[in-house]
Amino acid sequence: MFEKYLSERIKRTPSSFIREILKVTQKPEIISFAGGLPNPISFPQEELKISMERIANNFGAKIYQYSTTIGLESLREYIVQRYNKNFGMNLSIENVIITTGSQQAQDLIGKVFVNEGDCVMVEKPSYLGLLQAFTMYGANFIQTQLNDDGLDIEELKKTVALKKPKVAYLIPNFQNPTGLTYSEQNRKDVFEIIKDEDMILIQDDPYGELRFSDEKRLPYIGQGSEKNIYLGSFSKIVTPGMRLGYAIASKEIIRELETAKQASDLHSSIFSQYLIADYLENNDLDKHIEKIKKLYKSQAETMVQAMKDYFPTDVKFTIPKGGMFTWVDLGEGKSSLKLFDKAIAKQVAFVPGNPFYVNVEDTTTLRLNYTNADSETIKEGIKRLADAMKEA
Amino acid sequence: MFEKYLSERIKRTPSSFIREILKVTQKPEIISFAGGLPNPISFPQEELKISMERIANNFGAKIYQYSTTIGLESLREYIVQRYNKNFGMNLSIENVIITTGSQQAQDLIGKVFVNEGDCVMVEKPSYLGLLQAFTMYGANFIQTQLNDDGLDIEELKKTVALKKPKVAYLIPNFQNPTGLTYSEQNRKDVFEIIKDEDMILIQDDPYGELRFSDEKRLPYIGQGSEKNIYLGSFSKIVTPGMRLGYAIASKEIIRELETAKQASDLHSSIFSQYLIADYLENNDLDKHIEKIKKLYKSQAETMVQAMKDYFPTDVKFTIPKGGMFTWVDLGEGKSSLKLFDKAIAKQVAFVPGNPFYVNVEDTTTLRLNYTNADSETIKEGIKRLADAMKEA
Numbered sequence: 025m026f027e028k029y030l031s032e033r034i035k036r037t038p039s040s041f042i043r044e045i046l047k048v049t050q051k052p053e054i055i056s057f058a059g060g061l062p063n064p065i066s067f068p069q070e071e072l073k074i075s076m077e078r079i080a081n082n083f084g085a086k087i088y089q090y091s092t093t094i095g096l097e098s099l100r101e102y103i104v105q106r107y108n109k110n111f112g113m114n115l116s117i118e119n120v121i122i123t124t125g126s127q128q129a130q131d132l133i134g135k136v137f138v139n140e141g142d143c144v145m146v147e148k149p150s151y152l153g154l155l156q157a158f159t160m161y162g163a164n165f166i167q168t169q170l171n172d173d174g175l176d177i178e179e180l181k182k183t184v185a186l187k188k189p190k191v192a193y194l195i196p197n198f199q200n201p202t203g204l205t206y207s208e209q210n211r212k213d214v215f216e217i218i219k220d221e222d223m224i225l226i227q228d229d230p231y232g233e234l235r236f237s238d239e240k241r242l243p244y245i246g247q248g249s250e251k252n253i254y255l256g257s258f259s260k261i262v263t264p265g266m267r268l269g270y271a272i273a274s275k276e277i278i279r280e281l282e283t284a285k286q287a288s289d290l291h292s293s294i295f296s297q298y299l300i301a302d303y304l305e306n307n308d309l310d311k312h313i314e315k316i317k318k319l320y321k322s323q324a325e326t327m328v329q330a331m332k333d334y335f336p337t338d339v340k341f342t343i344p345k346g347g348m349f350t351w352v353d354l355g356e357g358k359s360s361l362k363l364f365d366k367a368i369a370k371q372v373a374f375v376p377g378n379p380f381y382v383n384v385e386d387t388t389t390l391r392l393n394y395t396n397a398d399s400e401t402i403k404e405g406i407k408r409l410a411d412a413m414k415e416a
Numbered sequence: 417m418f419e420k421y422l423s424e425r426i427k428r429t430p431s432s433f434i435r436e437i438l439k440v441t442q443k444p445e446i447i448s449f450a451g452g453l454p455n456p457i458s459f460p461q462e463e464l465k466i467s468m469e470r471i472a473n474n475f476g477a478k479i480y481q482y483s484t485t486i487g488l489e490s491l492r493e494y495i496v497q498r499y500n501k502n503f504g505m506n507l508s509i510e511n512v513i514i515t516t517g518s519q520q521a522q523d524l525i526g527k528v529f530v531n532e533g534d535c536v537m538v539e540k541p542s543y544l545g546l547l548q549a550f551t552m553y554g555a556n557f558i559q560t561q562l563n564d565d566g567l568d569i570e571e572l573k574k575t576v577a578l579k580k581p582k583v584a585y586l587i588p589n590f591q592n593p594t595g596l597t598y599s600e601q602n603r604k605d606v607f608e609i610i611k612d613e614d615m616i617l618i619q620d621d622p623y624g625e626l627r628f629s630d631e632k633r634l635p636y637i638g639q640g641s642e643k644n645i646y647l648g649s650f651s652k653i654v655t656p657g658m659r660l661g662y663a664i665a666s667k668e669i670i671r672e673l674e675t676a677k678q679a680s681d682l683h684s685s686i687f688s689q690y691l692i693a694d695y696l697e698n699n700d701l702d703k704h705i706e707k708i709k710k711l712y713k714s715q716a717e718t719m720v721q722a723m724k725d726y727f728p729t730d731v732k733f734t735i736p737k738g739g740m741f742t743w744v745d746l747g748e749g750k751s752s753l754k755l756f757d758k759a760i761a762k763q764v765a766f767v768p769g770n771p772f773y774v775n776v777e778d779t780t781t782l783r784l785n786y787t788n789a790d791s792e793t794i795k796e797g798i799k800r801l802a803d804a805m806k807e808a
Binding site for chain 1: 421422423424451453454472478480481515516517520523527530531534545552656678679684685686
């Protein structure tokens, strides 16, 4: 009786599969590689406490009052400086809008650019939060295979020629869910194919700072193009609980996102913005990030070694060079959904691959997160998972 | 060249008129009655500082980590207790979702219920943030006249019979922009007309707690109906900068809003939620609200007296019994847009009435806010405005 009131867009958006999984995996006896939580080591708790006191003393009522939709100037200035330095960009604060987490930036971009039926290209597999957000706006998704070195170039050529996507959404560094990174050559090849197309290119980069291999940091695809939107976030390097992300783009695009954001939540918590800005101005973020990377590197290595030690030899997995995830392929004919049930029985959890694909019921793939467990727990969990694989 | 990428929904959403006005009125020499800012007296700054320290000590990493979409249990529990006590409701926490300000609740409701072309009934005039949010989802608005005692019953009957609105959005207490409140009889009459209709009724109540007249607090329209959604906010009674509002509805509606919210921003700042929950648990909110009401009462009285003293006698205005606004009608043939230019020249600002109407270019009405100026400033501003009226 209630359903008759619902909009078409909510009817086609399934309640999140991952949310359902996380309910199962919250039991304390279960070792969970299912979540995507940063390790609490990445929250500079003592420094944030000092910043709280300082902003309360320095800014008084301003940290509690309504504020501008586009976001706090000092925080946008910090972002501009960092991108100009790290990527040789030439941004000014009019190129930056603060969002309520990177998820909101995705929602706003959907609002601003996606008409019902518009073709949107995403990686295969892709981040499910984006799939959810854009499904609301009626996106017609097409997925292009993600390989070890980036997008599948032949498939990309065909997709661009045949489907003419209006928007593309890519995660070039330590992708969620696969952990894969685009090579320098692949970035060039991708840009070569899309540069003359009528296409907005979104590059989501929540994990780019978390590169724990020795290789150098790479520029974005077609860096500097007016049609590019870069998404960033403080969630993985300072705190996700404050819900602060940002979009970087041309002034014209930022203005449209601002109009959309005003209708969505007026502005993001100004307290959070003052707090993070103060933390960034008074601490060495790079030094803090080193600490996170050191931990994640050792956790990733532990998980990779355990997978080598325990998994059946025909099971494949990615070797992460940064970020928070590894991606496992069970091999032809296998089912990650069936494995999930066996694994839960053995008290270990993961995310089956299907929610990262469009219209796929079951897959041979699954996502493992390694950032939120100590090394003994990682080994024990992988052992249990290997046992479940052998049974399945 | 850029426009070709834009969605239909953003093309039909004008960038906010009020935002443009606020830019003009931010000059320090201008007395502005244009904003809708609560007075800083409503921010319990010292108590919030104590709460910050306490939650950092009590909850550690939890105040910085990802959290649930529906919101912090203890905060939802506080809301439930307060509504059950104040309104004799029978809510449980499954009836409450925390949102990033009340504005987000409006956006989520639009997402969940409004299909392109759906008829949405709002007051005439109505809150422009709702008009903006629902315009994005293609709402076809119909406005029903708001009178001194509530909705125009005859007009409502016709609208319901002819247009069969799917959603109605009302602000029964100290409405924005008019400051008007629905009488007890009007609430009953409204419900009588809509109760058997297929209609979701949203009642937005950001100002309900700020009743500074002696009259008793009234129940919602059709309180308890399964199709009702109540919106509330901490913005006007604790702090707007934290962006915390909430929606109260049936469990089924809350579940849909939760799915929509997950795609919109995952969750609202969990730090803000812990902070406000701790403040509410350790302080007497009613006592704090008394302080705000005392100030707003005297500010409202000062403005009303000044309008009586200085305005031309044919100019009408509402006498607020709570909330933050009064509404002025210049009388037939007058233009609030023309007055705006004269007023700015005399260094006083207000919001002309037109953005609160659907498809209206100019009006005889305007909104004045009295909560953010001291009594001398209010008198001087009204005097300037009266001079501008005489010139116009």
